[in-house]
Amino acid sequence: MGGYSPAVSTMIPRKNTVCCSVGGVAVGGGHPVVIQSMTNTDTENAVATAEQVVQLAKAGSELVRITVNTLAAAQAVDEVRKRVCDAGVNVPLVGDFHFNGHKLLREVPECAKALAKYRINPGNVGRGSKHDENFVTMVQVAMEHNRPVRIGVNGGSLDPALLDELMDANARLRSPRAAEAVFNEAMVLSALRSAELAETTGLAHDAIILSCKLSRVQDMLAVYRDLSLRCDWPLHLGLTEAGMGAKGIVATSAALAVLLQAGIGDTIRASLTPEPGGDRSLEVRVCQQLLQSMGIRPFMPQVTACPGCGRTTSTVFQELAQRIEKHLSARMEQWKGVHPGVEELQVAVMGCVVNGPGESRAAHLGISLPGTGEVPRAPVYVDGKLVKTLHGPALADDFVAMVDAYVARRWPARTA
Secondary structure, three states: OOOOOOOOOOOOOOOOOOEEEEOOEEEEOOOOOEEEEEOOOOOOOHHHHHHHHHHHHHHOOOEEEEEOOOHHHHHHHHHHHHHHHHOOOOOOEEEEEOOOHHHHHHHOHHHHHHOOEEEEOHHHOOOOHHHHHHHHHHHHHHHHOOOOEEEEEEHHHOOHHHHHHHHHHHHOOOOOOOHHHHHHHHHHHHHHHHHHHHHHHOOOHHHEEEEEEOOOHHHHHHHHHHHHHHOOOOEEEOOOOOEEHHHHHHHHHHHHHHHHHOOOOOEEOOOEEOOOOOOOOHHHHHHHHHHHHOOOOOOOOEEEEOOOOOOOOOOHHHHHHHHHHHHHHHHHHHHHHHOOOHHHOEEEEEOOOOOHHHHHHHOOEEEEOOOOOOOOOEEEEEOOEEEEEEOOOOHHHHHHHHHHHHHHHHOOOOOO
16 A cells, blocks of 8 residues: 555535625635525524524634524514624624515514625515515615625526516527526526616626525536536536435535535535434535535545444444544634644554555554454554554553644644
8 A cells, every 4th residue: 555645635626606705705706615605594583593503613613604584584684683792703794685675675674784695595585576676675784884786596486577577488489498407597686687778787796696596406516517517607506405314414415515516616615404403514514524525625634444344243333433523623613723633643543454555544643443353453653653462451542642642743733
């Protein structure tokens, strides 16, 4: 096997988009992909909403969106922001508006000021003559407060007037396109026409972010590929209504990974349905793991561990891998502020001699535990070199101590 070769970021080039600043967070323009999330609390309950915003931000969400759907919710936004700041968290808040945003932003200027960005769904701003009027009102408020907007088109609330227009035109063609293709074109046009209307109203070109979110992976891929070719605005990626558990995580990862690999996407969200009473911050961790697995952004030390087979009848390697995962997670709260770069740490915990030594050499620090019938010793490799062989009941404690010592040596503590 070859010597140590640390994981190197692929640094997939992002599409050439303009940079939009959201409360000091740079989105687009070649900056790192930004992770965002959304609360599921009743925004009228400022205490609960602020607590969840803090939870999401501490988990790693760099933007947090909150629902603003009633007058009471709009009136609570400023209190939410103040409570979040009092908790020592400085995360930009994004207001999610549908149907009545034009009224709420005008009636509660404190809300408009407290938010760092407004999300406008062009399919839910009004019908007929009211559509453009209400949309323009929200854009004007954004201009008055120097705030950017995300024009967020969604497949479940696509502007019916626009869809009817395109469907009628398609029906008159000698060879009509499939209805699915027309629907996807309507998604893209809704975003582009709305952005053009915002600019005509006076909103700066670099104060716009676009999204076209659908719940079907292949349709989402088609729409974003098309959209990315037709504009230079930053794009927010998300598979909307992704679902629960493994289905939601897998579908989201499949959709986002394909686009990110192509350099499409400047900010992402995993729209997962949590288990009843479940941890909302799971969606943040999924985004982090996705970006880290692709070599786009590091967030946490990573543990390589084998799945086990007939050679690994002992559960020792599984227990050690789990312990290392928990140990790294617990220590990161302290390490990330003291040992800059530690998020790039790669640890391997392997279960037998087949791939154990090779994977251990390829990590910063790796251990190859004995499989069935092997000598009960565990060689430890550091930066590709065999440095020690552990055995006995203290093996796990000894390896954890070696991990801590490696971090302290490889990434020296930052001095004040």
